[in-house]
Amino acid sequence: MRHVPRLLPLFVATVVFVFAASCLDRKEGVRTRVLVTGESDSKVPPDTAVIVLSVVTQSKAALDAQQQNARKSDAVIQAVKESAGGLPGRHAAHPRL
Numbered sequence: 001m002r003h004v005p006r007l008l009p010l011f012v013a014t015v016v017f018v019f020a021a022s023c024l025d026r027k028e029g030v031r032t033r034v035l036v037t038g039e040s041d042s043k044v045p046p047d048t049a050v051i052v053l054s055v056v057t058q059s060k061a062a063l064d065a066q067q068q069n070a071r072k073s074d075a076v077i078q079a080v081k082e083s084a085g086g087l088p089g090r091h092a093a094h095p096r097l
Contacts, residue, residue: 055072057069
């Protein structure tokens with residue numbers, strides 16, 4: 001607290017100097033901000049595709065319906081793989097039960 005009386009004039013002088021400098025720096029007719037607007041469009045190939053397909057099979061026996069459904073699901077997955085060129089590399093098609 002005893003340094004406050006000695007530092008107060010220095011603080012006031014600094015505030016006055018900064019205020020005066022900011023007032024002198026302003027020029028008439030000069031704009032002090034920039035306003036920018038714009039639009040953009042980007043077209044890139046997708047890196048992920050999710051395809052959900054359903055196979056429904058009805059039968060009198062649940063086991064028959066399950067087996068038929070499995071065959072049909074395998075056929076659908078194979079057709080998707082073939083149409084996609086074999087799904088090379090990191091691509092995969094998995095049945096979800």
